Amino acid sequence: DAGVTQSPTHLIKTRGQQVTLRCSPKSGHDTVSWYQQALGQGPQFIFQYYEEEERQRGNFPDRFSGHQFPNYSSELNVNALLLGDSALYLCASSLRPGTTFYNEQFFGPGTRLTVL
Amino acid sequence: AQSVTQLDSQVPVFEEAPVELRCNYSSSVSVYLFWYVQYPNQGLQLLLKYLSGSTLVKGINGFEAEFNKSQTSFHLRKPSVHISDTAEYFCAVSMLRGATNKLIFGTGTLLAVQP
Numbered sequence: 354d355a356g357v358t359q360s361p362t363h364l365i366k367t368r369g370q371q372v373t374l375r376c377s378p379k380s381g382h383d384t385v386s387w388y389q390q391a392l393g394q395g396p397q398f399i400f401q402y403y404e405e406e407e408r409q410r411g412n413f414p415d416r417f418s419g420h421q422f423p424n425y426s427s428e429l430n431v432n433a434l435l436l437g438d439s440a441l442y443l444c445a446s447s448l449r450p451g452t453t454f455y456n457e458q459f460f461g462p463g464t465r466l467t468v469l
Numbered sequence: 470a471q472s473v474t475q476l477d478s479q480v481p482v483f484e485e486a487p488v489e490l491r492c493n494y495s496s497s498v499s500v501y502l503f504w505y506v507q508y509p510n511q512g513l514q515l516l517l518k519y520l521s522g523s524t525l526v527k528g529i530n531g532f533e534a535e536f537n538k539s540q541t542s543f544h545l546r547k548p549s550v551h552i553s554d555t556a557e558y559f560c561a562v563s564m565l566r567g568a569t570n571k572l573i574f575g576t577g578t579l580l581a582v583q584p
Contacts, residue, residue, distance in 0.1 A: 357512075386571060395473075395559050395574030396513070409569050443512055450570050456501050456520065456563055458572060460513040 355380060357446050357461035365467045366434050374429040374464045378446030385427040386458065387419060390441040402427055403449045431466075439468045471496040471562050475575035483583050484552055490545040490578045492560035499565035502543040503572065504534055507557045516558075519543065530554070555582045 358377045366372050378385050384403040388396035398411040402421035416432045425446075431438055442465075445458040476491045494500065501520050505513040517528025524536040534545045543560060557579050561572040 384570075388572075393576075395561075395576050396572070398571045398573070401569070401571060409571060411571070445513075445572075447570060456570050457515065457518065458570065459515075460505075462512040 357444055357459050359442075359444050359461040359464050361464060362462070363465045363467075365469065367469050368434055368436060370434050371430065371432045372434060372466060374431075374442050374444075374466070375426065376429070376444030376446075376461060377426045378444075379459045382446035382448060382459070383425050384447045384449045384455070385421060385425065386445045386447070387427070387429045388443040388445065389413070390443055390463070391437075392440070396443055399429070408450075434468045436468050439466060441465050471498075471500060471564070471573045473560050473562055473573055473575035475560055475578050477578050478576070479579045479581060481581045481583060482550055485549050487548050488546065488550050488554075488580065490558050490560075490580065492543045492545065492575060494541050494543065494560070494562050496541075496562060496564075500562040501565055502534075502536060503561040503563070504528065504532070504543070504545050505559045505561060505574075506530075507559065507577075509556070513559065516545070550580070550582050552582050552584060554580055556580060 386401040387399040390396040400410040405421045418430045421427045441463045443463045444461045447458045448455040472495045474493045482488045503518045504516040519536045527533045557577045560575045
C-alpha cells in the first residue's frame with residue numbers, strides 16, 4: 354500500500370518564477386491538505402481540497418493556488434516566487450472531515466523548494 | 470482560534486536516560502492532540518494521538534503522552550531514549566468538531582540524544 358507521494362523531491366527556482374508541486378494521497382483517502390514548513394518552524398496550513406474544491410484556506414496570499422483531480426491527486430501552484438517562499442512543502446492526505454477517522458492525516462516526504 | 474506552545478526548542482539528553490518534551494495548547498473549543506516526529510530530510514510521522522478516553526496514550530517507538538485538560542498540556546515522554554530517537558518532535562492540535570481537520574503545529578523540539 355503506497356503512502357503519500359510527492360514530486361519533485363527538490364526544486365530550485367528564481368524570484369518571480371512559478372512552480373507546481375504534486376501530491377498523490379494514500380490509497381483510500383480523498384482529501385489532500387498542503388502545509389508550508391519554513392526552516393526551524395512548524396508546518397503552517399495552506400489549504401485543503403476534497404471533491405475537487407478548495408474547502409478551507411490558511412493565511413496565505415492568492416499567489417498560492419491549488420487543484421485536485423478526479424483521482425484525488427493534487428497540485429500546489431505558487432506564482433511570482435519570493436525568497437520567503439523557500440521552504441519544505443508537505444502534503445497530507447486523510448478522509449474528508451466528518452467521516453470516521455478523518456482526524457488522522459498522513460504526510461508525504463515533502464518537496465524542498467529553494468528560491469534564489 | 471487554537472495555538473500550540475512547545476516550551477523547549479532543543480532538549481539534549483544522554484542515551485538510555487528518560488526524557489519529557491513539553492507541549493501546552495490554547496483553544497476555546499475541544500481539540501484532538503497529536504505528536505509527530507520528523508527525521509532529517511523527511512516528512513512527518515505520527516507518534517501518537519489523543520482523541521478521547523484514557524488520558525495516557527501510548528504510541529510507537531516506546532513513546533507515551535498524557536493529556537491534562539486542567540493544565541491544557543500534552544507532554545511527551547520516553548523512559549529510555551536511543552540515539553535513533555534524535556529528531557524534531559512536533560505537537561499539534563485539530564478541532565474536535567467542525568468541518569475541518571487542519572492541524573495547528575507548535576514550533577518543534579529538537580531531541581538530541583548523545584552517547
